[in-house]
Structures are given as C-alpha cells and as structure tokens.
Amino acid sequence: MSAELPPIDRIGDHPLYLQVKSALQTVVDDGALPHGARMPSESTIAGHYGVSRHVVRQALERLVTEGRLTARHGAGYFVNHRRIHLVLPSLTSFSEAMRTAGVAAELRVVEQGTEEATPELRHKLRATRAQRLYRLLRVGAADGEPLVLVEAWYPPRVAKSIDGAAIDSCGVYRQLKAAGLRPSRAENQLRVSFVDPPVAPLLGLPWGSPVIVTNSLTFDQDDRPMEYVRELYRADRFVFDYGSNSERRPQP
Amino acid sequence: MSAELPPIDRIGDHPLYLQVKSALQTVVDDGALPHGARMPSESTIAGHYGVSRHVVRQALERLVTEGRLTARHGAGYFVNHRRIHLVLPSLTSFSEAMRTAGVAAELRVVEQGTEEATPELRHKLRATRAQRLYRLLRVGAADGEPLVLVEAWYPPRVAKSIDGAAIDSCGVYRQLKAAGLRPSRAENQLRVSFVDPPVAPLLGLPWGSPVIVTNSLTFDQDDRPMEYVRELYRADRFVFDYGSNSERRPQP
DNA sequence: AAGTGGTCTAGACCACGCT
DNA sequence: GCGTGGTCTAGACCACTTG
Numbered sequence: 001m002s003a004e005l006p007p008i009d010r011i012g013d014h015p016l017y018l019q020v021k022s023a024l025q026t027v028v029d030d031g032a033l034p035h036g037a038r039m040p041s042e043s044t045i046a047g048h049y050g051v052s053r054h055v056v057r058q059a060l061e062r063l064v065t066e067g068r069l070t071a072r073h074g075a076g077y078f079v080n081h082r083r084i085h086l087v088l089p090s091l092t093s094f095s096e097a098m099r100t101a102g103v104a105a106e107l108r109v110v111e112q113g114t115e116e117a118t119p120e121l122r123h124k125l126r127a128t129r130a131q132r133l134y135r136l137l138r139v140g141a142a143d144g145e146p147l148v149l150v151e152a153w154y155p156p157r158v159a160k161s162i163d164g165a166a167i168d169s170c171g172v173y174r175q176l177k178a179a180g181l182r183p184s185r186a187e188n189q190l191r192v193s194f195v196d197p198p199v200a201p202l203l204g205l206p207w208g209s210p211v212i213v214t215n216s217l218t219f220d221q222d223d224r225p226m227e228y229v230r231e232l233y234r235a236d237r238f239v240f241d242y243g244s245n246s247e248r249r250p251q252p
Numbered sequence: 253m254s255a256e257l258p259p260i261d262r263i264g265d266h267p268l269y270l271q272v273k274s275a276l277q278t279v280v281d282d283g284a285l286p287h288g289a290r291m292p293s294e295s296t297i298a299g300h301y302g303v304s305r306h307v308v309r310q311a312l313e314r315l316v317t318e319g320r321l322t323a324r325h326g327a328g329y330f331v332n333h334r335r336i337h338l339v340l341p342s343l344t345s346f347s348e349a350m351r352t353a354g355v356a357a358e359l360r361v362v363e364q365g366t367e368e369a370t371p372e373l374r375h376k377l378r379a380t381r382a383q384r385l386y387r388l389l390r391v392g393a394a395d396g397e398p399l400v401l402v403e404a405w406y407p408p409r410v411a412k413s414i415d416g417a418a419i420d421s422c423g424v425y426r427q428l429k430a431a432g433l434r435p436s437r438a439e440n441q442l443r444v445s446f447v448d449p450p451v452a453p454l455l456g457l458p459w460g461s462p463v464i465v466t467n468s469l470t471f472d473q474d475d476r477p478m479e480y481v482r483e484l485y486r487a488d489r490f491v492f493d494y495g496s497n498s499e500r501r502p503q504p
Numbered sequence: 505a506a507g508t509g510g511t512c513t514a515g516a517c518c519a520c521g522c523t
Numbered sequence: 524g525c526g527t528g529g530t531c532t533a534g535a536c537c538a539c540t541t542g
Binding site for chain 3: 016052053054055058072073075076
C-alpha cells in the first residue's frame with residue numbers, strides 16, 4: 001500500500017532536496033497516488049533515502065507551495081486535486097463561471113455590513129466622505145473545500161437594492177438585475193500574491209501560499225461604478241482562459 | 253547605514269520566523285530601503301534578534317518567494333522593484349505592450365531552430381507528422397534584468413516568412429505582417445506555475461519561484477493557426493490589466 | 505582571505521490528530 | 524499514547540563574491 005519511491009542519485013550538482021522533490025513529484029504527477037491519498041511521512045522518506053528530515057522537509061515544503069500537496073498538522077501530507085478552468089474576464093457571476101467550468105460550487109457569506117470607506121475605495125466608487133460602503137465577504141467552495149475568497153464593496157445607491165439575508169439563496173447579481181442595475185463594462189486587474197495570516201484560514205491555506213488576485217471595478221449601464229470586487233483564487237487550483245479578437249491597435 | 257530593524261515580541265502564538273519576516277517586510281515596504289539596497293546579512297539579523305540563522309533564513313526565504321527580495325549567493329539579499337502593469341489580452345507584440353506600460357524593454361533571442369513537434373503542438377498548429385516546427389526562444393529584459401521568457405512555435409508555412417537573423421532588429425510580428433499574415437484572434441490561458449531548474453537561470457530566478465504562464469494560440473485572417481506562444485512572467489514583477497476600456501494605471 | 509548565502513546533519517521540544 | 528508535522532538550536536562544510 002505504501003507508494004513506490006523512485007531512487008535518487010545522491011551525486012551530481014543537484015542538491016539533495018531537489019532530487020527528493022523530483023522523486024516525490026513523480027509519484028504525485030504520474031497519478032500513482034490519487035487525490036486525497038496520503039504521502040509517506042517525513043521520517044519514512046528520510047529513512048528511505050538516508051537523508052536528514054530537514055532535507056525531506058525542504059522538498060515537501062516546495063510541493064506544498066506549488067499546491068501539489070497539502071500538509072495537515074499531525075496527520076500527514078496529502079495529494080491535491082488538479083486545476084479548474086475559468087473564463088476571463090467574467091462579467092458574469094462567480095457561481096455562473098464555476099457552473100460553466102463544470103464545478104458544483106457555492107458561495108457562502110462570511111461577513112457583511114456597512115463600513116467606512118478607505119480613500120482609495122471612495123475614489124473608485126465615487127462615494128463621498130460621509131457615505132459608508134456595504135461590504136460583503138464570501139467564500140466559494142466545492143466539495144467542502146474552499147477555493148476562492150470574494151470580497152465586494154457597494155456604494156449606498158446600489159446597496160439599498162441588496163437584501164443581505166437573501167444573498168445565499170438569490171445571489172447579488174440577480175437582486176441587482178431585478179432592481180434595474182446591469183453591469184456594462186469592467187476594469188480588471190490580475191496579479192499573483194500570497195495569503196496573509198488573517199486570510200489564509202478562510203481559504204484553508206498555510207501562510208504564504210500563492211493566490212491569483214483579481215480586482216474588478218464594474219460599471220452599470222449609465223457608466224456609474226456599481227461594485228468593486230477583489231477575488232483571491234487558490235493559484236494551485238485554477239487556470240484562466242481568455243480570448244481576444246482583432247480589434248487591436250495597429251502594429252508599429 | 254545599517255537599516256533600522258524593528259523589534260519583535262518573541263512571545264505569543266506567532267512563530268519566531270514570521271515575526272522576523274514581518275519586521276523585515278516593514279523595512280522593505282515602508283520604502284526605508286530603495287530598490288537595489290542590500291539587507292543586513294543573515295548572521296547580522298540572527299545576532300540582532302538573538303535567534304538562530306535557520307529562523308532568519310525561513311523569514312528571508314519567504315520574502316524571496318514573494319518577490320520582495322532577491323538573494324545573490326555570496327553577496328547578500330537585495331530589495332526588489334515594484335510591479336509592472338501589462339494589458340491583457342495582448343494581441344500586440346510584447347515589446348509594444350511593455351512600451352505602453354512605460355518600460356524600456358528589449359527581447360533578445362536565446363535559441364532558435366526547427367524541431368520535431370510534440371503531438372500536442374502538432375495538433376494545436378494543425379501540422380502533419382512529417383512537418384517540423386520553427387521554435388524561437390527569447391528573453392525580455394529591462395535594465396539588464398530578465399523579466400519574461402517568450403517561447404514561440406510556428407508551422408512551416410508561417411516560418412518561411414521569418415528571417416531568423418533579423419528578429420532582434422525587426423521583430424517577428426513586423427516580418428509576418430510584411431508577408432501578409434495578420435493575427436485575427438487568439439485562444440489564451442493563464443495560470444501560475446513555478447520555474448524549473450532549466451528555465452530558472454534564464455529568468456535570473458531561484459528554482460521554484462512563481463511565474464505567471466500564458467499560453468496563446470493565434471489565428472490569422474483566414475482562421476488558420478499561425479503561432480503558439482508560451483510566456484513566463486515573473487510573478488513578482490507584473491500586474492495584468494484587462495477588460496473593456498481598461499485604463500492605464502500609474503506605476504506604484 | 506573574509507564574508508555571505510546554500511546545503512546538510514543531529515538533535516530537541518511542541519501541538520496536533522488518530523490506529 | 525504514539526506518530527505526525529511545525530518550529531527551533533547549534534554546528535558544519537561548501538560555493539560564491541568582493542560588501
């Protein structure tokens with residue numbers, strides 16, 4: 001039942017921990033171990049290769065950072081799922097995008113309420129200093145596993161059309177549509193970042209795991225900003241697909 | 253001349269190495285140290301806080317992975333630049349995209365030649381088993397610092413319009429345009445990955461650093477695949493803007 | 505030659521989860 | 524209780540750059 005551990009060289013210019021990492025990666029990538037399978041323990045691997053536990057940890061840490069393994073304190077290292085494809089940019093709702101990707105996911109409200117706006121947010125949403133913003137924090141999960149964090153802010157004129165208690169069942173976009181607010185365009189950004197201590201547990205990730213962060217400022221049919229959304233996608237679980245057509249600028 | 257190192261608690265639930273990391277991050281983020289500045293050495297920091305070198309390394313390693321610092325063997329740790337904004341999707345050439353972003357960058361050819369195609373590539377570019385593909389590997393750099401790796405494959409009918417010796421001066425897109433080949437649309441993907449040993453030195457990155465990988469299959473005006481491009485952007489140096497009417501944002 | 509980061513060993517204690 | 528991963532110490536040797 002124990003996984004077959006491929007041999008390593010122990011010579012050459014490659015550091016030991018990278019040789020061990022490659023060996024373990026082979027086991028994971030070749031599908032010899034399916035999702036959820038447990039890896040041999042640190043000390044087992046160390047004994048098998050005759051190296052110190054520190055070397056094995058360096059190898060395993062990298063695989064965790066790369067999202068191939070998940071470490072569970074006191075339990076072991078476990079093999080992860082492969083990636084989900086999402087379409088970018090998405091003017092559609094998250095739930096819809098996930099449905100298109102063939103993943104049964106649900107968004108659950110974690111926090112909501114009105115808050116004072118930071119100067120930057122106030123500027124983006126064209127809110128006055130006196131106005132407070134409605135903030136909504138949700139976690140998207142599939143199979144009970146958190147995948148994405150969605151944090152949204154709405155100016156008062158939009159927020160008044162949102163029924164906080166009905167979000168989980170009705171979604172926000174549907175409520176806004178019913179109120180006559182329709183998204184027309186968006187300004188988006190995408191970057192790679194790393195989760196901080198306060199955010200990490202919400203995504204079930206260790207501190208410092210990479211995430212794909214998107215920021216979207218959406219405008220309604222009258223070109224007024226209607227929402228600002230920040231989404232944190234687990235970098236190990238997503239691929240973004242996008243297209244382009246020939247309405248580009250002329251080449252030099 | 254030595255940087256002021258903020259104090260740490262040494263108590264509470266936070267691990268030591270995260271306290272040290274936060275302290276160092278403060279120094280970097282507050283702009284107390286400009287781009288290129290050298291951090292105190294590992295042993296200096298360890299002595300200052302009265303912790304082992306291992307703890308300091310854990311802190312520094314994270315900052316390196318997150319792209320805030322660069323480690324140079326035998327020299328020290330150095331503070332990095334902030335990020336560059338690129339527009340996504342870019343049917344335009346890389347050079348043009350960088351120029352738009354306000355960065356003086358140049359693409360340099362590293363490898364080129366015809367090669368046998370993998371089955372996957374052959375399928376994408378609709379090449380026959382007998383056909384060989386023209387492969388072009390370039391590195392994009394600014395200020396002598398490598399930022400992106402661009403690997404492109406062309407089917408024979410396209411490759412015959414490319415003058416390999418003139419790429420550095422003329423660019424590929426300009427040559428193809430002169431030959432009557434114009435990109436009309438593209439299928440793109442974006443994901444986060446981590447550099448392997450063979451690639452890492454080309455980007456001047458340590459093994460395992462995160463990169464944003466885009467794959468683009470471009471079609472010409474007759475909807476025939478004309479090139480397949482894989483680009484590896486240093487995750488610590490880029491932000492991608494996308495969406496209709498995406499505006500330029502100033503560099504932070 | 506001195507100083508720096510990169511790798512590795514051997515050991516310790518703790519917090520956590522579970523056959 | 525025992526095995527697991529998480530943190531930390533003390534020390535060693537090597538490879539690299541030149542602060």
